[in-house]
Amino acid sequence: MISLPSFSGLTAFYAAVRNGSLTGAASELNVSQPAISRRIAALEADLGCRLFDRTHKPARLTEEGRVLVRALRSGFGQIEQAVDVLRQGNGKQAITISGPSGFVAFWLIPRLENLKVAFPELTIRIMSHEHGEATPTSEVSVRFGLPDPTQPSETRILSEDVFPVANPLYLARKEVSASDVDYTRLTLLTMQSGRRHWYDWPAWLEATGKPQLEPRQLMDFNNYAMLVNAALAGQGVCLSWAGLLDSFLETGALVRIAGPSVTSQRGYFVAARDGLAARPDVIAVLDWIQTHDGLSI
Secondary structure (H helix, E strand, O other), rough: OOOOOHHHHHHHHHHHHHOHHHHHHHHHOOHHHHHHHHHHHHHHHHHHOOOEOOOOOOEEEEEHHHHHHHHHHHHEEEEHHHHHHHHHHHOEEEEEEEEEEEHHHHHHHHHHHHHHHHHHOEEEEEEEEEEOOOOOOOOEEEEEEOOOOOOOOOEHHHEEEEEEOOOHHHHHOOOOOOOEEHHHHOOOEEEEEEHOOOHHHHHHHHOOOOOOOHHHHHHOOOHHHHHHHHHHHOOOOEEOOOOOOHHHHHHHOEOOOOOEEEEEHHHHHEEOOOOOOOHHHHHHHHHHHHOOOOOOO
């Protein structure tokens, strides 16, 4: 039997790939970042090849790294599936859906009633995470980012199409029209922690030809749900992603401000956990997410 590498090295490498950073892997495995780095270095020494190309920032998987990732996804996926079966026993079958907090709060939760009606036999668990945090283990997961060539089973469900929105009462109070906004008179709601991950105001303003614009004030938040709640409360203008805040736009709680949308290759992608792509309930929930645009009434 071929001697396998250290399990701690394999789990560190797999966690680093899933989380997209050593910091995320360290948080998930409850160890320090240097410990993750040492485990991956020891794994590379054992295998006699580089798993990451560190000449790029951020580091990219080498071809050898992609080979190992595919094997680990399959192996860990089968282990997790077996553990799920054992834990559930004869009880009602459960399925967990995880995603970024903004997606869970503003896309998934408004559609939960329809989800419950579609799958009355399932216990539905919902888990969210912020950018940079460890991704929860789930049967179905949604992520935001660029297309990942190492995950061909992913399906894009929302594109990155970004535009500003505000509470109409806030605009009226500021004597500003949604069809002709003077941003220098408004407070822009920002999310400093996400600027390198998705569009925030500086990138949006630059993309729309207003890089030197000086707003009246900035108000910063550390998660998107708080930022949107501030917009709903009339505290300023926030950026929205097409398909994400539809429930508020349809009721008029928020209005879209006239102007161009900014798009990129990024978006929201959904996939089944490795090893579960053939499970009937997982297939059904995946199909529901991929095709369900309607909001619960």
